[in-house]
Amino acid sequence: MFNLIIILKMVIKPFVTGITDTGELLVTKGIGSLLVLMGRTPDELTTEKISVWVERSGKNVDLAKDLLLKDFLLLTTFAEDAILSNATYKSIALCDLTEDGGFIYLAETETIKVRLYDLISTVSYGLMGIEEPVASKELLKFERKTISADDITRDIDCKGFDLMSLQKHSSITEVQLMFDNGATCKYNPTELEAQTLAVDQIQYINQAGSVTSASLDRIVIPLHGIVQVTISKNSGTRLECAMRIDEGDYELYQMSNR
Incomplete structure (x- = not known):
């Protein structure tokens, strides 16, 4: 199995087994959510962490800094979307980055950066950025x-x-x-x-179709x-x-x- 880290917007970066840190992944177009794909269930997450920030002119805006990935998934899907799965991934989580579901507006020189680290080298992870049609005024932090x-x-x-x-x-x-x-x-x-x-009531649906209500x-x-x-x-x-x-x-x- 190999680790696959993907950021939508024409940037695809594959990794071989043994990667525990993606480094800074660059997104140059505004997105409204991150689609997190994993070869682990939410309860199997341990050390994995995520940082998400917007590099703006003169000041960076941290959305998540050194946050445990488990907490990030739970806080961005609570009472909104269940964490799903399919034959390939044990977890498929649509994680909102804005309060109203719009995209993060970026000026010409501004970017969004994401970093996953303290990953488990034998587990596969994927990350995609989801576009939205309307800009948002309020970011989730x-x-x-x-x-x-x-x-x-x-x-x-x-x-x-x-x-x-x-x-x-x-x-x-x-x-x-x-x-x-x-x-x-x-x-x-x-x-x-x-x-x-x-x-x-529904937090996670596993590959067998069983529903988990609580972490x-x-x-x-x-x-x-x-x-x-x-x-x-x-x-x-x-x-x-x-x-x-x-x-x-x-x-x-x-x-x-x-």
């Missing part, structure tokens, strides 16, 4: 966070974010959500996951109306967390804090 092994309680500011992908682990004892009306609600992991599954090691939490998430856990385990920015709300909160 993502932040990777970690919860220290020493933490037993961690407050995460969620103002301006609309989704969180939280690593499941037996060390988590409680998750408290604080809402924008001042109310707080406390849940154990099972209660929290049941609520998220009510929003997104084995992630809970995706909708954050609309939530201003803070407090994670209570036993010490000794470092946890991964990633969040998706709602660009309009995020800018409003940033302006109000100046």
Whole structure:
């Protein structure tokens, strides 16, 4: 098996077995989403990471920086598109890059760059850029966070974010959500996951046609109306967390804090 990294727009770059880093892949025309193809299921992803950024005149715009590919897939498909599969690929994920489904506008000298790295050398990966007919004004952006092994309680500011992908682990004892009306609600992991599954019932359809409703090691939490998430856990385990920015709300909160 060989690793195949493809960026649509007339750039095709094949790799032989042993590649763990694609380097910077260049897209010169605006796209609205990335089609990620893999020889792994979402739950089989481990170390793989992705960075996506727009090189603009005078300032680069990071969409995702050093984000675990697993979290990127979950945060860009939640409640929108199931991650599919076919006879060739274990995973086919259509990952939105804009909030409204339009394409990222690029001026004459501007480009989009994508890098996949910490890949598994024996697994095949593919990447395509999908064109859209209308330009978008709001990009989807993502932040990777970690919860220290020493933490037993961690407050995460969620103002301006609309989704969180939280690593499941037996060390988590409680998750408290604080809402924008001042109310707080406390849940154990099972209660929290049941609520998220009510929003997104189909996460992945495998090659045999079986449906998976929930990730084995992630809970995706909708954050609309939530201003803070407090994670209570036993010490000794470092946890991964990633969040998706709602660009309009995020800018409003940033302006109000100046």
